[in-house]
Structure formats: structure tokens, C-alpha cells
Amino acid sequence: MVTVKVNGKAYGGWKNVNISKSVESICGTFSLDVVNSWADEQSIPQIKAGDLVEVYLINRKGEELRTLTGYVDVETPGFNNNGSFLNISGRDITCDLVDCTLESSYERRELNPVELIKMLIEPFQVKVDGELKPQVIDDIPNSKSLQDYTLVTSLDSKISDEIKKITSVNGFLAYTTANGHLRLTNTSEAITEIFLAEGVNIISASRTYNLSQIHSKIEVFSQINDNDGGTESSNSANEEAGNPDENPKKNANNIALNEFLRYRPLNVVLSESGSEVKTISRVEWIKRVNNAKSREINLEVEGWDTDDGDLYSVNSQITCYAPSIGIDDSLDFIVKQVDFSMSESSGKRTKLKLVHKDAYNVNGDITLLNETNKKTSGVTNSATKANEA
Secondary structure (H helix, E strand, O other), X not given: OEEEEEOOXXXXXXXXXXXXXXXXXXXXXEEEEEEEEOOOOOOOOOOOOOOEEEEEEEOOOOOEEEEEEEEEEEEEEEEEOOEEEEEEEEEEOOHHHHHXXXXXXXXXXXXXXXXXXHHHHHXXXXXXXXXXXXXXXXXXXXXXXXXXXXXXXXXXXXXXXHHHHHHHHHOOEEEEOOOOOXXXXXXXXXXXXXEEEEOOOEOXXXXXXXXXXXXXXXXXXXXXXXXXXXXXOOOOEEOOOOOHHHOOOOOOOEEEEOOOOOOOEEEEEOOOOEOXXXXXXXXXXXXXXXHHHOEEEEEEEEOOEXXXXXXXXXXXXEEEEEHHHOEEEEEEEEEEEEEEEEEOOOEEEEEEEEEXXXXXXXXXXXXXXXXXXXXXXXXXEEEOEEOOO
16 A cells, blocks of 8 residues: 655554645655554654655555655654554655755856756755746846846744745745746646546545735836836825726836725835836736635545546545536636645545636636626726825
8 A cells, every 4th residue: 555665664554644746845745654563563663754755655556656755854753552563654755845954155146047046956956857847937027037036044944934935926836846946837738647536536525715815906116117227116096096007107007906805915125126117017917816715615425546546636626516516617727735645444435625717827817616706706906006206
């Protein structure tokens, strides 16, 4: 069922298994238990805290598929009346990027974000893979181009926090692969044949609608490049202005409104100067992403793999049909998080957290999850006129 390999030696017999991966975290986690009765001649695996391990799950075809490569953070050996036991828990190789700071502060200007991330993680010998699509990146809000990014850090800056800043501004994902590489990529556009349906292969399902990150008004402030190559300060905006095309420079500060909400304003100050179009795009992007992330689908299915024998994976598209929770249009979702588990009582299970693809996409419009939400979730856009300093 589960195999853990340490220094080329494989250990089985694990009874309780929990493995979690998410596109919002550069570091996955694992926890495994093994119990041997006193009558069992097999000894407890000799796995220690700090060991580099590879965790494999066995699919329905009997194939070992690596799902995580990381370090053991905690080892807990022991015994009781039934025999001896061992619990190990740990995280992906990238755990050091989460726990550690830079040795010195940095200020780097106009660097390619991917090369900047490589520079930050180079001392930890973590490899980077993935492919970013230039045609998407050219349109990323709040980014002149992928070749222009400024990073200023302090002595206590965690590396994972700096990576998150870079990826969120530039609109791409960073998460760890099964072999321990840091993957930098866009939201998956690959169409899969994974179809999860109520009454067919879904054990349980729920839908969460979280308004904590939704605001009645979102206003973006930035420095505007003037025609002479300099910058012009852009001040506060108001919602009485007319068409943004009438005066694009003064309308570089834009407001998006969610009219159904109570008074909940949000100001966003951009760290870099940007054109009018990109500043307007930024506020649209914030609104769309926040609306998409506010709706989350939680599913539980039997097994760890699809009909083809592939393990469920983050950043893959899944078609879901669950009319009991309002998902009745066979919508396509992005897998935000995958949790593999195994126990003696439940067997092999997978929990999936799904979000609309716009949650990590720099383009496209939010599609509401069902007809009943359209009245309460409608969004009206309003461009605003900036007051000159």
C-alpha cells in the first residue's frame, strides 16, 4: 500500500498514512505510523529524524508511484502492551525554505522573477522545474514584464515568504513536485477526463462560501509613468467618475465594487509604478481572484488514483457534478489541495479541495457555481477618476 525508501532500503507495513499537498504551499507534509505486535518478527523500521525519505503510494494497478520526497522532522518510537510502534512525520525537501531566513538582506532590481527565485533557493540545493507561458505572463497585472521585478528583503525575511510575494505579484504558482523540485508554473489548462459525480464516485462533499476576503470596494494606488519617462503620483479615487477611457492617466487608479456587501473597503498600494492599463487590470484581477477563492468545494473519494492509475494531483482540472450542494453544471475546477490518507477503519481515501480556475488565473471571468448565487454574488465594476496631487 505504502512504501518509504531511505538510503535505498524500502520499508512497508504502514498502518496510518496522511500526506498533504497544496498549490498554495511550497511544502507538503506527511505522517505515517507502523505497529508491530510482539509476535511479529519484523523489526520496526530504522528511520531517524533528519533522514531523507521517498514516499510511494501503490495504485490500483500495483505500481509504486512516488508522491513526496522530503525530510523526517519528528520520529516517535515507543511500545505498549500490543507491541512496538513508530510514528514519523515530516515535510517536502522545500521545508528549509519555509523555516529559514536569508543570511543577509537583499535589494535586487529589475530581475527576472524566475531567476530571482533560483538565486534565493540556490544555497539549499533545491531544483526548479516547470514552464511559464510567455503569452500569459505578458498580461500579468502589476508587472511591466517578467524581466522587471524588484526585491527588497530584511534580515528576518523567510525565503518562502519572499517566493510567495514574487509569485503572487506575477500571477504564477509555486509548489513542490513528487521528486522534491520546486515547480513554477501557470494554472493548468490541460483538459483531463477526471469526472467526479455525486452518487457515482464521491463519498462526501461540501461547499464553503467565505466572505472574509470579499470587499465592497477595492481601490488600487500606484505610481503612473508619464510620457517623459518619469513618474507621477496617483492619489485617492472616488466612484463618481465616468468612463475610464476619457482620461486614462487619471483613471489609472481603479475601483471594483461588490454592491451586495456591507461597507468593506480595501486599498491596495502597488510597490512599483505601472501603466494605466495594468493598474486597471490589477484591480480586476484582485476582485476576480478573491471572488473565486471565496468558493471552495471539498470532496472525498475512495482510493488514491484515477481510473487511469494516476495519483490525484494539485493544479489539475477536474469536472465535478454534485447537485446536492449546488454544483449542477458539471463545472471544471482546479485542484487546490490533495490529502491522501489510509487507516484500518476507512481504507484508502483522498480528500480534494477544489476552487474555480480563476482563483489562480490572470485571465478569464468568474463563473458562479449555481443559479441561486447569482443574485447575491453579482459584481459590478466601476472605474474611478484619480485626484491629482
